[in-house]
Amino acid sequence: MHLSNYDVCVVGAGLSGLSAAAFVLRQQPALNLLVLEQATEPGGAVATYHDRGYQAEWGPHGFLDNCEESRELIQLAGLEAEATTAPLDRFVRYVCLGGRLQCIPQQPLKILRQPLIPWSAKLRVLADLWTAPLAGEPSVAEWVSHRFGKALLPFADAVYTGTYAGDIERLSIDAVMPGVRDLERAHGSVIRGVFKKMRAARGNKGGKTGRKGLPAMTSFSGGMAMLPGRLADGLAAQGRLAYDRGVLEVKPEGEGWRLATNQGELTCRHLVLALPVNQALSLLDGVLPPPPLSSIPEARILSVLLGFDHRARIPFGFGYLAPESEQRFALGALFSSHMFPGRAPQGCHLLEALVGGRRHPERLELSDDELIQGVLQDLGQLMELPPPSFSAVLRPRAGIPQLEAGYTGLLAWRDAVHAAHPGLHLCGFGWKGIGINDMVKEARRMALRIGAQDRGPEGAEVKGVYF
Numbered sequence: 001m002h003l004s005n006y007d008v009c010v011v012g013a014g015l016s017g018l019s020a021a022a023f024v025l026r027q028q029p030a031l032n033l034l035v036l037e038q039a040t041e042p043g044g045a046v047a048t049y050h051d052r053g054y055q056a057e058w059g060p061h062g063f064l065d066n067c068e069e070s071r072e073l074i075q076l077a078g079l080e081a082e083a084t085t086a087p088l089d090r091f092v093r094y095v096c097l098g099g100r101l102q103c104i105p106q107q108p109l110k111i112l113r114q115p116l117i118p119w120s121a122k123l124r125v126l127a128d129l130w131t132a133p134l135a136g137e138p139s140v141a142e143w144v145s146h147r148f149g150k151a152l153l154p155f156a157d158a159v160y161t162g163t164y165a166g167d168i169e170r171l172s173i174d175a176v177m178p179g180v181r182d183l184e185r186a187h188g189s190v191i192r193g194v195f196k197k198m199r200a201a202r203g204n205k206g207g208k209t210g211r212k213g214l215p216a217m218t219s220f221s222g223g224m225a226m227l228p229g230r231l232a233d234g235l236a237a238q239g240r241l242a243y244d245r246g247v248l249e250v251k252p253e254g255e256g257w258r259l260a261t262n263q264g265e266l267t268c269r270h271l272v273l274a275l276p277v278n279q280a281l282s283l284l285d286g287v288l289p290p291p292p293l294s295s296i297p298e299a300r301i302l303s304v305l306l307g308f309d310h311r312a313r314i315p316f317g318f319g320y321l322a323p324e325s326e327q328r329f330a331l332g333a334l335f336s337s338h339m340f341p342g343r344a345p346q347g348c349h350l351l352e353a354l355v356g357g358r359r360h361p362e363r364l365e366l367s368d369d370e371l372i373q374g375v376l377q378d379l380g381q382l383m384e385l386p387p388p389s390f391s392a393v394l395r396p397r398a399g400i401p402q403l404e405a406g407y408t409g410l411l412a413w414r415d416a417v418h419a420a421h422p423g424l425h426l427c428g429f430g431w432k433g434i435g436i437n438d439m440v441k442e443a444r445r446m447a448l449r450i451g452a453q454d455r456g457p458e459g460a461e462v463k464g465v466y467f
């Protein structure tokens with residue numbers, strides 16, 4: 001039997017796999033590399049929807065431009081001219097509080113200057129300066145209450161609804177904010193740690209990127225699908241991407257790996273599994289020492305798209321998020337045609353409302369009509385909306401990995417696997433974060449491992465908190 005042998009096989013042509021391939025080939029263009037994708041198109045969770053002049057997203061709507069690796073990826077894809085940005089300091093965001101949309105400053109400390117919480121709650125935040133770190137693996141809600149007081153819970157809820165569609169009672173603070181936990185442990189206080197870090201960054205001419213001000217949300221004129229599409233076209237043109245090639249089994253063999261696919265077997269020296277955590281764990285089941293978790297929970301959401309004519313009175317900005325305490329039907333909505341013009345026909349508006357998430361999987365079972373009516377009723381109480389001239393429901397298949405109790409143990413397991421298997425590289429949806437920037441960073445780290453240039457796990461990054 002003819003057995004193809006590769007230097008590098010990348011499993012998955014989502015953004016992680018395509019980024020890993022692009023970074024590997026940038027540093028070692030002569031490598032014999034193949035990306036294997038089970039579907040017949042690239043992108044995984046990233047897909048753009050077009051209908052009757054409206055353009056929306058099945059998955060991610062964009063990513064912040066404060067990540068060096070993602071900026072490099074845009075260059076590698078040759079998409080600089082097509083990138084469109086919406087700066088956070090120009091496009092305000094709202095949180096639904098007390099049944100109204102309240103404009104929220106994009107920096108946690110500025111929230112304290114607004115009349116959003118009582119003075120007693122603002123003073124309580126300062127208790128962070130002398131509160132001992134919580135031991136164990138607390139949830140986000142436990143940790144926020146302990147350090148800053150319960151009054152900040154709706155804001156924390158909005159942040160993690162917007163990113164994870166998650167439940168702050170279940171998400172682990174060590175998993176979603178490892179950098180902030182490190183600051184807390186090192187300085188005995190988050191506020192003190194943040195100020196020291198800012199001072200150090202100022203001494204370093206504005207930090208790693210040298211940028212000032214808030215980052216901008218980035219997408220592309222033809223939607224997010226342009227990014228995986230362009231990367232995949234480049235690889236396919238070089239015969240380095242195989243569609244309809246599902247990997248069924250992997251096992252170590254000699255110095256490398258053997259893969260069984262739906263179209264035969266192949267071997268490689270380096271195997272990159274650029275897959276969502278649960279799909280990677282299932283392929284590795286029985287192949288490696290058992291992980292501390294056999295799977296992690298996922299949260300699914302759906303989007304209700306609503307198009308309106310000029311009579312809609314939508315507040316200017318990115319959109320809003322609703323904490324669970326508000327008991328709303330929708331988790332929030334993106335004011336897409338404000339954020340990125342050209343997403344709706346001339347003179348019209350597009351709203352993309354999100355429903356479901358970790359707390360309300362039952363709403364995913366509703367019919368399209370029920371969902372559209374539920375969202376219209378909810379949003380109609382928050383802004384002036386005429387009857388919609390367009391509506392659609394998008395039900396993405398991909399779930400969002402939830403980084404809950406036990407997740408940090410799973411990351412430690414991955415570190416041990418990497419140490420024991422220099423030819424195996426695990427990255428992808430849910431490995432060390434869930435956002436596109438997290439994925440691209442991890443993909444580049446895997447490329448550095450393949451080039452034997454990785455310096456090992458870095459200290460956890462302290463990420464900005466944006467609504």
Ligand SMILES: Cc1cc2nc3c(=O)[nH]c(=O)nc-3n(C[C@H](O)[C@H](O)[C@H](O)COP(=O)(O)OP(=O)(O)OC[C@H]3O[C@@H](n4cnc5c(N)ncnc54)[C@H](O)[C@@H]3O)c2cc1C
Nearest residue numbers: 012014015016038044045059060061246247428429435436
């Ligand atoms: C609804 C939703 C909204 C989101 N919104 C945002 C956002 O606004 N901003 C942001 O930064 N991030 C967002 N994300 C997260 C972002 O989409 C992910 O970080 C990113 O797309 C993950 O890419 P990936 O390549 O790791 O995984 P995937 O996109 O899941 O790609 C994995 C690929 O592997 C393939 N595959 C799986 N198993 C096999 C196999 N055995 N053999 C071969 N191929 C296989 C799949 O077909 C798929 O193409 C969102 C995600 C979802 C689901």
